[in-house]
Amino acid sequence: MTTPLPKRFPLNLYDELLLHLDQPASPLGLQMEIRVSGHLDEERLIQAIRSAARKHPMSRVSLVPHAAGDTGYFWQLHDALEQVPLRIIQCCDEESLHEARSALHSLPIPLAEAPPFRCALAHCGERGDFFMINMNSTVSDHIGLYRFMLSVLRAYANISDPVSGQDFLTARRIGQEPDQNLLNDGISRLTRVMEMLGSTLNPPARIAGDGDEADQAGLGFMPVRFSAAQTRRLQTLRHGGATINDLLVTTLHTAIDRWNTDHGQSTGRISMVMPMNTRGDDWRDEIASNLCMWVNVVSRASEREDFDSLLAAITRQTSNLKESVTMAVLVDLMRELRALPAWIRQAVPALLPLTGNRIGSTTVLGNLGAIHSPLPADSELALSELWFSPPCRMPMGLSLGALTLDDHLHLSFRYHRQQFRRESAWAFAEVFLDILNQHQSP
Template sequence: MTSSRTAAEWGTATHPGGVRLPFPIIDEVSRHCLSDDEPETVHVEVHLPGRLEPARLRTAFRRALLTHPRVLMREVPGRRHRQSFAWELTGEPDSDPVSFVRPGPDALGRARARALTQCPSLALSPPMRLEVIEVDGGAAAGEPPEAGVPGATRTVLLLTMHHTALDAGSGLRVLATTAELYGGSAALPVPGPVRPAPSGPAPAATDGTGRAVRARPVRVAPDSRPEPVRARAAGNGMLQAELPVPPRVGRTGGLAPWTVNDQLLVAASLMVGRWNVSQGRPAGPVRITMPVDDRPRGREMPMGNGTRLVEVAMTSEDPRDTDLLLGERPDLAAVARLLDTTARRTRALKSAQGAPLGSGASLLTARLLPVGIRGALTRGARRAAAPWTSTALVTNIGRVPYSLDFGDAGRAIAVWFSAPARMPRGLSVAAASTDGRLHVTLRWSRALLGDAAGTHLAGLFEQSLSTTSQVTRAGSNAWGFGPEADIPGADATAPDPEAPGARGKACRPGRPYDRDALRPDPTPGGARSARENRERPS
């Protein structure tokens, strides 16, 4: 059920003399490489324990958009021979981006499917839509059954954005402002990320002689479907899981040996390595693309695609560790060595400065040629560089820094998000922590993996993350409550019950994880999790 308001009521803005901004490098590269087969969407999913008032939410969301005017943009139309793409700031939404979905048992699953298959238009401001889904009875989809209250009505806010224009951090900031305006609570100061200085030079990947090498990274092996079947598959698949937050190792001299973000990277590399071995592929170097976001988190946060992408080599300094890592029971000492090496690499990469996509992208987007020619060159370079593209994308927001308090509808009890998983990479892992739980989303290209393979990968990721947790617990008895060390003052103590996101109760790191949550949605383009999966066998 969509809004019946007209565009005029929402203030359709033509603004021929409005503010225009040239596309940043990331936006232009994304715009050149758009494909109908793999929509460039980002989705943010917030679960609330209560119900929202439609008119009040629409008003709060509209005011949040006006608070962040950079979100109110659309692409300026033009010809292929123009010199640059440009955004036009409209000052008002072109239409009502909020819709309330008709309740039903498959309402949330269908909304997730739309988030993967239907991209918001770049020709309309803002390039996002917010769907509100009410979940009746028991636990909301994606939550453990003990979290539900029979007969209660819960709400899911599902925000879908075009990734050419906005990223997950921007969408989460808009939702945080919406919560502040809806709930009437004063915004608390939100600390920005703090990057510790690297403890030494980043270790390089080496061969058996100790010489640094730049080996071609391995690809995620395709599943066992026939090649013609994979070639006809379109879009992304997605699976969401709730896991215990991994423990954090104790600090020495104010610096932890590795963060939970490092554990996620290692778990993802072990997942890919073990999957490839199971598919009969030889082991090889895994490289993971990791977004780094240095923006402030308050209302002054710049909107758009504000991260820079870095590549982390997930290889041990000792090549003999490869066999120890990829066995049925990975050697904990080898995992510890990989964690230590990864931590030193990520500290160096986070503290370094550089172009968002590297010098090559800066050259391809230089305004020396018309956008049509630049687009052809960019797509050609992307195809040529496909064998050297990183193995997977791992995005970690960490502990969600906002309370997301919607007043009488309650505070967020779960936050999931996902990033595109386009070929040739074909796999992305996204993680966020809320209320002491880790919410992980695996998203994959259907041209690479089917639902059964996605479920298998998710199981391997859970096992691999459990392995890194064993290593961490062996070195520290302190349990952590948020998955990233980029938040000032974060330590291994329990959060203040009155702090944003604490929900007035202790976190639950030890709650068992339900393997039945790892079952895919048979609906093309959809995703299914927790409670829904228990009711529908794979």
């Protein structure tokens, strides 16, 4: 028998980190969308979303208001969704689909009321319908969002959707216990925080841009789907233990270097944020929640002179990260901050620009890995496309989401319009794709 969850439970370490970084002008929302072969019925989809929310608690939480002296933040769990925020788009073409996607994901998702996500359904006729979700990343990582999407699809198709037996609240605490050696004195903690914020780390490289400073909240997306043959050819680049993810990381670092050189901007240390799954092996794809650590994958100019050498360096680095499960500096910072009053913790995003965002990064890459269609062969629907991209906060003006669905690599480039105009964003994506093509075997 499943133990009922409490009506209130605390934010975990990753929830709180993202809560403080999420800002209306640069919202940290997760993009996920599917294209199916046929028509999605609106009312049936709404019921499927409600069904999925009943299975996944984080999809029906709101943030409890906090007082200045509070030392913790809490989620309020609601029994069910009072409303499903689903926008309907009729008769879409590629341009209207692009605008709908940008509009959905440029919206900040408030946490004062449930649910912490917004949806859109685009009816696209014979080309198949699109279903899109923008979920506030404070409540879930990309793996959790895909698990929620999976429940929506299964409920819509009326097929079984068993969930993990792993205890939900226990899972949210795994790997996040505070360091017992932290200083006990509050003033000493604050001193250490300020030392971290004012550290003399070299600021990371920025991507040269030509965005519209007046449109700080706008986001754009560029989906790129590889053919099965193109996806297979990527395997020819794998050597020395490199994964497809290592290839994408190496290509993104190389593309940033080349792009900046072409635009007259020097590129020193590139620091790329990459979420790393902390779930247990037997429930690796379960639990819709924030259970990913942030790690940084770094390259220096001397390592980027040759693609193969950089790939080897990146592969060694990611292998070491997997073995040691290294925390990013912001996670260590949040461990320090959790013993301070909430009003002090809220000040972190405002302090970061004063240090030149030195503890920030250049870009973000997330990878869902290889996925097979969750729908059975005899289903009335077929899943033809699946897209996701991780959030990025300016001055990180670009992120990349990757996954392979049924032997087709899907890449979703997300960019701030403050970083790129649409034409320039496509030009950057072409640099990325050219580098991949140049290094594939014929």
